[in-house]
Amino acid sequence: MNLFADIKALVLDSLAQMQAAGTLPADLDFANVTVEPPRDALHGDMATNAAMVLAKIAKKNPREIADALAEILRRDDRVQSADVAGPGFLNLRLENTVWASVIPAALAAGADFGRSKMGANKRVNVEYVSANPTGPLHVGHTRGAVFGDALASLLDFAGYDVTREYYINDGGAQVDVLARSVYLRYLEANGQEVSFADGTYPGDYLIAVGEAVKEKYGDTLVGQPESEWLAELRQFSTDAMMDMIREDLAQLGVKMDHFYSEKSLYGTGRIEAAIKALDDKGLIYEGTLDPPKGKLPEDWEAREQTLFKSTAHGDDVDRPVKKSDGSWTYFAPDIAYHYDKVERGFDLLIDVFGADHGGYVKRMKAAVSALSDGAVPLDIKLTQLVKLFKNGEPFKMSKRAGTFITLRDLVDQVGPDVTRFVMLTRKNDAPLDFDFDKVMEQSKDNPVFYVQYAHARINSVYGKARDAGIDLDSAIKGADISTLTHTSELAVMKKVGEWPRLLELAAKHNEPHRVAFYLYELASDFHSLWNAGKDVHELRFLQDDNADATASKLALISSVKVTLAAGLQILGVTPIDEMR
Template structure:
């Protein structure tokens, strides 16, 4: 049940009738017509921009259209009033039975309430985290992991066929550096004193890897040249790091469907096939790029390169895909990787990058547009930095990692539920302050506590009702007389619940899971507000002397808990049964 979609459908059918009657001209587009909550709740329950959208193409005054539309809409028993506001906005008020019906629908559908069909028949690939396999995940990766995982769950809830994917950056020079760092720990495991040169990885997390390598090969690599052991140690170290990364992700409740290795692009013809595909479309050529804008680097010189004509697909400049020595640029395997995604038949691609990858957005979008002939959209979401605070001071160090705070540092201190929720309390491209004290605070200012407390309060009501002999099983609540829910505060909460399906669709269309967290906070506020009003208005309390009245009120509370649990499920957060 999507009440806003239902009322919009009714508005459109009414407009069709006005066209049939000759009041409106034929051929009008209704695509931009919306039905949504008004900015000011005092104006009504819903508002439509229909008259404003149609006035110009119809050659009519918006108020004239709005007044006629209002007259027709008021004939629907669900609509108690339709009032024209300003130049032609139309505000609607709905009958209490409509909101009571929302509660009934939630109880019937459970956590499937709000599950949409926006993505029916569409396959989407969400690639996120994709950290270099050179160490444990840090707090920046944590935000990308939470955002990407919540986005994947949101799209799944909206009806998409979602694949969660991790791109293992194991084809670059940084993996050789990892291998050399592990080799030093291997020597250390054999009792040798070692020093870590600049550029290597000195974190304690490699101690166990060096010892594991010793257990596997003994002293076979002691005193040997690098060309003897580098390839084997690189492979061993990469797999060890990926085991560590998988464990880090699991501690956060993140499980990938696909781990794609960059190395698999080399020597398999995939890069060549991707570049050949672009060449067949006239998008690969030999040329000389213009010098970079601003101060000219000292080592810059004009030279002929193999270039991708990315400007033909919206980029600012064309991009090199092959270096003058015949080797591939860093961009070439990225093109090939996305070529592989397109070949796998995805209808939409989403990449979640750190904010430092902003310069990659246009070139990657151009590549996917070219590779798919413009049929597969690529949305790139950038996640901004996270600043950690503890005891009022910025928190920066992790001895285990050497130079940064790890994902495990955060999860071990506050738990996965708090970590995930807090990471979604800001839009992905906004900076996030993570205060270890505040995220555990039991107050309204802490959104994760506030939402969890609402769910726990419902469970408290259910326990007390059962102790009082009031039936609270789903069958009993579904049979409750919901017409008894007639107070404005109760109808306000039901109205907020009615927004859930629309909110899910809006968030999925924009790929913005933070909207779920924002909505849950607002919903919790409406629930707590109703609870607190019961202190002054006894008739609003969830438990009454009359069992039938209690069941109707508990049905509303249960509906709120169902939607909260559903939303938290999308965020990957476990609903609290009780607060301690």
């Protein structure tokens, strides 16, 4: 049940009536007509921009269109008032009974309240984390993992067929460095003193891997040339790191559907096939590039390379796919990987990258556009940096990883639920300050506590109701919601009614942070109602002398609990029944 969609349908039908009556021309495009909450709740329940967006193409004054539209809308039983504001905005107020109808719908749907068919079962590949398999995940990866996982759940809830995917970057030189670092730990396990040169990985997490190599090979690799052990230790080390990464993700409640190896693209003809697909479209050529911006001509040596004409698909410059020495660039396997996604039949691709990949966005979009002939959209979401604070100061935890703070350190400090929720309290492309003191305090300023507290408070009301001998199921099912008319009760009811629209809006824009924001607002409205009951007896949830009023209020807060649970489920956060 989506009241905003219902009222939008009413607006569009009313506009069609105006066309039939000749008030509006027949050839109008209503695609930009919206129905949404007004900026100021005092103006009404919903607002439509119909008159504003149609005025120019209809060659009419927007106020004239708004007045005629308002007259038609007022005839509908659901509309209490329709008022024109400013140059032509139209504010609508619905009958309370319309909002009341949301409550039984929410209760009937339960955990599926707000679930949508908007996605029409389209296949979506969400690739996230995809960290180099050279060590444990760090705080930056944590944000990408939470964002990607919540986005995948959001899209699933909105009716898409979602695949969660991790791209293992195991084909590059960094894995050789990993193997050499593990070999040093292996030598150490065999009693030798070692030193880690610049570029190797000195983290303690490789000690256990070195010992595992010793357990498998004994001392047979000691003193052997690199050619004898590099390939073997590359695979051994990568497997060990991926096991560690899977454990890290499990700590956060993240489980991938598919792990895709970059290494599988090499020597299998897949890169060649992807480049040939572009070549067949006339998008591969031999040429030279202009100097990078900021480089003086004398600092630049032009070399002929194999280039992808990415500018034909919206990029700023063409991109090399093969170096002058004949080896592939880093971009080439990424093209092949996304070609594989296109070939697997996905309708939409989403990549979640760290902030340092901003320069990769246009070239990757150009490649997917070219490979799919524009049929498969690619949305790339960048997650900005996370700064940790404690006692108002930048905070550094253990350096088990050698140079960075790990995901596991963070989760051990505050738990997976707090970690996940806080990571979604800012839009993905905005920097995030993670303050350990604030995320653990029990106050309105801590959004995760505030939302969880609302869920727990409702559960406590249930306990008191049971103690009073109330059969919750029977009371809620027989509740007359129309008796809830106080401003505070209506505010909660209307906020619950916004959930289906908010869900679809968040999914449309691939923005799961909207869910976190909404849950905080819903919790705030609920807490306000709770506090109002301290002063106004009629607003208390349990009315000793009025079973019918108690039933309606229990139904109202039950719809809040259902909505909170649905939203927290999307965020991957477990609702709390009792605060401790």
